[in-house]
Amino acid sequence: MPAPVAAGAPEPGVAGKPEPVAAVPAPAGTPQPVAAGTPVPAPGAGKPGAVAEAPAPSPAHADSGAQEPPVGVIMVGMALVAWWPAFTLGAWGEVFWDDLMALWAASVAAFVFVLVEKRRPLWRKFASAFVLLLPSVWVALSFIVRTHREDDLAAVIVDLSAFAAVILGIPFTLVVLVRVIWPDFRSETTRRRRWLIVSVVAGVVAISFTLGLNQSRFLNCEDFTLSGNSLPPDCTPLDAPAPD
Structure with missing residues (x-):
């Protein structure tokens, strides 16, 4: 018959075995350990009203969504401006004075823009400014020369200045106006x-x-x-x- 075991004495065969300890809850706000390989949520995730940030687009996707340059708009605008002087030159043999004055006003504004523009070389500035001054030369000659005889040399010079203002002034003025509306026209188009x-x-x-x-x-x-x-x-x- 086994001998009685005194109270508090360890049981036979389990000597030295530690007693189980109950888990003590961590204080509120203490960060919990995270196992290796476990994804860590972003700060603020799971809170009411929190919005997850979208990943930044890659350069390829950013380039694909770029807006196409308005080549068609510029093409249509130039055609609308140029057709009527060409038609009057064919039907009446001359360009009307109101078209020449409209060209003069646009060329003066384009002349000022060319002078204050900083991105063009100096020699290009002076070349463009010279061509844009042709309508103003026609206006000045029209003031100075007061003759209506077609065989007069002064009248021929006035007519030649008007012809040069139309043939050279209109294209250069349109090009400058395009650069005003679309500064990167040359670099963004082929x-x-x-x-x-x-x-x-x-x-x-x-x-x-x-x-x-x-x-x-x-x-x-x-x-x-x-x-x-x-x-x-x-x-x-x-x-x-x-x-x-």
């Missing part, structure tokens, strides 16, 4: 697109001039009267018989 703009506008000008020369084939004198224009030299009356 040479192919720039030549596309030039080709389309030049084609519109050539066709408008040809239509002015042949206005009697599809317009009549009443069309010009109703629009407030003078009659071209060879306009067709409304009741004229159709050509054979």
Whole structure:
């Protein structure tokens, strides 16, 4: 018969075995240990109203969402400006004074812009400024020369200055206005697109001039009267018989 065990004495066979200890809860706010490899949530995650930040887009995605340059808008705007002087030159043999004065006003503003612009070389500034002064030269010569004789040398000089103002002044003024609206036009467009703009506008000008020369084939004198224009030299009356 086994001997009785005294109270408090260790049980036989388990001598030295530590007694189990109850887990003591950590104080509130104490960070808990995180096992290796466990993802750590972002600060503020899980709180009411917290919004997770979207990852930054990669450069490839950022470039794909860039806005295309307004090449079509510039092309249409140039064509709208250039067609009417070309048509009047073909129909009446001259460019109207109001078109020349509009060109003069635009060229003066473009002249000031070219002088204050800092990104262009000095020699390009002076070359552009010289061309943009041609409409102003025409205005000055028109004030100085007071003759209406077509065979007079002074009248020929005035006419040549007006011709130079139109032929050279309009393209340069349009180019400067494009740079005012779109400063990075040259760097953000390819040479192919720039030549596309030039080709389309030049084609519109050539066709408008040809239509002015042949206005009697599809317009009549009443069309010009109703629009407030003078009659071209060879306009067709409304009741004229159709050509054979």
